[in-house]
Amino acid sequence: MYRREMILGLAATALAACEPQRQLGPDGLPVASVYRITDNDKAAVQFRMLDSVNALRSKAGVAPVQLNAQLNAAAATHARDMSIQNRPWLFGSDGSSPLDRARRAGFPGRLLGENISESYETELQTLAAWMSQPDTRAVILDPNARSMGFAWYQEPAGKLWWCMNMGSDPMVSQPIASVAF
Secondary structure, eight states: OHHHHHHHHHHHHHHHHHSOOOOBOTTSSBOOOOOOOOGGGHHHHHHHHHHHHHHHHHHTTOOOOEEOHHHHHHHHHHHHHHHHHTSOOSSOTTSOOHHHHHHHTTOOSOEEEEEEEEESSOHHHHHHHHHTSHHHHHHHTOTTEEEEEEEEEEOTTSOEEEEEEEEEOGGGOOOOOOOOO
16 A cells, blocks of 8 residues: 555656746746747637637527638737727727728628727637626627627737627628617
């Protein structure tokens, strides 16, 4: 019995030595490392986000979305522009709105919403943050959405500017209904 415990203990020690050591900060917690996205990672990051969004939409009982090249272009333009402005907000440096950017990019459907973020977090951490807020969660789970645009801009120091657009199916696009007060 003692021999078996000794062997298991040595095996556990050997496995622990294989784990990469993380640098600890003054608070004793691991120091965050920069999440780098290379050009080779672009498709993987976009499809990881798409799969995650569709899993959340499925759980909510709404139809899946698919990536849309025009909405991706509008999102990429705005992510870079937010970096240039050094602030996460919905308006472009030229005064453009999310609707303007979607139209400029040639999206034929109706833009339903845009989520933005400034962070050092991964795309899935950003999605989790968006899902924790009622307004950004509503954009992700909008039952009318059929198209998604998702892009980012990463500064040399590692800061990420994320942008997600949700749009309707261009074939069933209808004007936004007026709201009576």
